[in-house]
Amino acid sequence: MKVRRREFVRLFTAAPIAMLTAAPAWSADPLPQKGGKLVYMSENIPSLNPLDNESTVGVVTGQVFASLTRLDEKQKPIPYLAKSWEISSDGLSYTFHLQPGAKFHDGKPITSEDVAFSVGVVLKFHRFGKQMFGPVTSVxxxxxxxxxxxLSRPHAPVLLSTTMSRFLPIxxxxxxxxxxxxxxxxxxxHPTGSGPFVVSNVKLGSYIILDRFPNYFLNKRPYLDRIVIQIVSDQTAVRVGLQRLEFDLVSGDALRYRAIKSFKSPQLKIERTTSAVGALTTIEFNNRTGPLSHKKVRQAIGHAIDTNFVASTLHDGWTLPGRGPFPIGNPFFNESIKGYEFDLDKANKLLDEAGFPVKADGVRFELKLIYISNEFLDLFVTIPEYVKPSLKKVGIEVVLEPMPGAAAWAVRMQNWDFEMSMALPAAYLDPGIGISRTYVCDNIRHVAYSDTSGFCNKKVDELFHEGVAEPNFDKRKALYDQxxxxxxxxxxxxxVVDLATPLIYNAKLINPPLTGWNQYGPFDEMYWRGGSK
Incomplete structure (x- = not known):
């Protein structure tokens, strides 16, 4: 979102010059105008707990709660609730200066005591609070x-962990x-928050209504009067609602990929987002026992899946073939990693070498694959349906086990009750936050999206631990390349695939969330051309 430099300087006059980087540059458009209602279409939002694991909750959290900093269009931290900050030369102290006069929705002042309290809650209850703030000994x-x-030791992810309220809601x-x-x-x-919008009406499963907070700490914002988050789970209802312009903003992952191209109205825009979330669709293996405890078996499965076909044909080009454990857009991505070459001969050879010959019935062994059956259908349903016949070609009989929802899937994962599982881990820009949690030995826990695979490699741990303590980017990248x-x-x-989620929005909407944390960031800079649609 392009906020003119005069406005940005006025908002953050007390910030050091080094902090005055450009605000989110999403479009060059007329001066912001107040007014109007935005209808955001969402899949189910189970609660308003800002630390809820469900990603859809994050849309509400980003509007109701402020974070200390936020991301600009280049994925760099800029001032938000904290007007400025300093980091000590030894990396052991981060000092944040709050916006003067900032208030919670109940009118009480936002103070440093609230920041300290929020950090404590996140450390104790957030699913990867330790990855973000583990070395923070006190506030x-x-x-x-x-x-x-x-901090007890330098920890590079700290600043990035302050850029989104899904990480650290104040x-x-x-x-x-x-x-x-x-x-x-x-x-x-009925949350009491610090962000640009106030919860005014809630009917979980149907809608959430957010109204403009008149005492928001950023002067003149937000520009919208109201956000209506409409809960819709039926694909047909989503398509019809978009065609009738009933929804103003929809994440493309709410639709089947092949349906997206059907929206050719001049009143709608479809753009691929550049997201700091950086998500991969994976097939996670339980590394503990059975055939999957053999590295060559795991590698063979990689060579038996044609990720180019999945991305280009099954997903109509809206995903990219997965190449490795870091998303392609991540600043620490290793360009030398090209993914597993689709090669059935190599897959069969590896399976033979692992000691699993083809039996008389043409089957080497059986594996069960669990997946969520009612969300992200192109990822969680289409891929398993493709994987089953693909692995059959190399003698692996796949038994599909659809789960009725994310909660049921999470129970299986946290109990380590799976052989293979479809998952959607987010990288969250810094490897120390979103990536390491699924691989390091000390995060093997009974929690979904921890290291539920049971994978443990001391060298990998050592490199990840060195990476989070290294302040120099080039040195960090060398560690993460390894x-x-x-x-x-x-x-x-x-x-399997790297996500590049499209965003579908009303053409009159200025500054849709195409960069930064996308729909998980504040909507305080969005407005309607003309003040309403």
């Missing part, structure tokens, strides 16, 4: 506007600090 509060993160201690179990707090039914090479060789999972 000092020398005054109401200053929060100082103290929450009122006086509301959420009333009981020990954060996740069961009744305040989640990680990617090792993981590609070990194949704890197969990286």
């Amino acid at each position: 000092e509060t020398p005054d109401a506007q200053t929060a100082v993160f103290k 929450m009122p201690k006086h509301v959420y600090g009333t009981q020990e179990d954060f996740n069961s707090n009744p305040a989640h039914k 990680v990617q090479t090792l993981l590609w060789e070990e194949a704890p999972m197969i990286w």
Whole structure:
């Protein structure tokens, strides 16, 4: 989103010059105008707990809660609730200075005590709080506007972890600090936040209505008066709603990929997003027992899956063939990693070498594949339907086990009750946040999207640990290049496709979230051409 430099400087006059990078540059358009309602189409949103694992909850979290910083269009942190910050030369201290006069939705001031409280909650209850803030030993509060993160060792992901409220929502201690179990707090039914929009009406499963917060700490924003988040799970209803212009903003992952090209109205725009989330669709292996405990078996499965066919034909070009454990758009991606070559002869040879010959019935062994059957259909359903006959060609009988929803799938994963599983792990830009959690030995936990595969390699751990402590980008990249090479060789999972999710939106909408954290970031800079649609 292009915010003119005069406005940006006015908003952050107290920030050091080094912090005054460009605000999100999503389009060059007329001056912002206030007013109007935005209808965002979403799949099911199960709760309003800002730490809920379900990605759809993040859309609400990004509007209701502010983070300390945010990302610009080049994926760099810029001021947000924190007007400025400093990092000590030894990397052991991060000092954030809050916007003066910032208030929560109930009118109470946002203070450094709230920041300290929020960090503590995230460390204890966030599914990868340890990856983000593990070395933070304390948050000092020398005054109401200053929060100082103290670290036991340098940890490069700290700053990036402050750029999204799905990571670190700044929450009122006086509301959420009333009981020990954060996740069961009744305040989640009607959250009190710090972001640009206030929850005004909720009917989970149907809609969530958010209204403009008039005392938002960024002057004159947000521009929209209201956001209506409409819950729609039926594909036909999504298509019809878009054709009738009932929805103003829809993530392309809510539709089948082949349906996207049908929206050719001049009143709609379809653009591929550049996302800091960086997600891969994977087939995760349980590395502990059976055939999948053999590296050559895992590699063979990689060579038996034609990822180019999946991306170009099954997904109509809306995904990219997976090449390795880091998404292609990640700044630390190793260009030398080309993915597993589709080669059935090589797959058969590896399976023979692993000691699993073809039996009289043409089958070497059987593997079960679990997947969520009612979400991300092109990823979680189409791929398993393709994988079953593909692996049959090399003597692996695949038994498909559809799960009725994400909750049922998560139970199987957290109990390690699977052989193969379709998954959608997000990288979250910094390898120390989103990537390492699925591979390091000390994160083998009974939690979905931890290292549920049971993979453990001490050299991989060592490289990841060195990477998060190294402040120099080039040195970090060299370490992560080695990680990617090792993981590609070990194949704890197969990286099938790399997501490049399209966004479908009303052509009159200015500054749709095409970069940064996309729909998980604040909508405070979006507005309608003419003030309403």
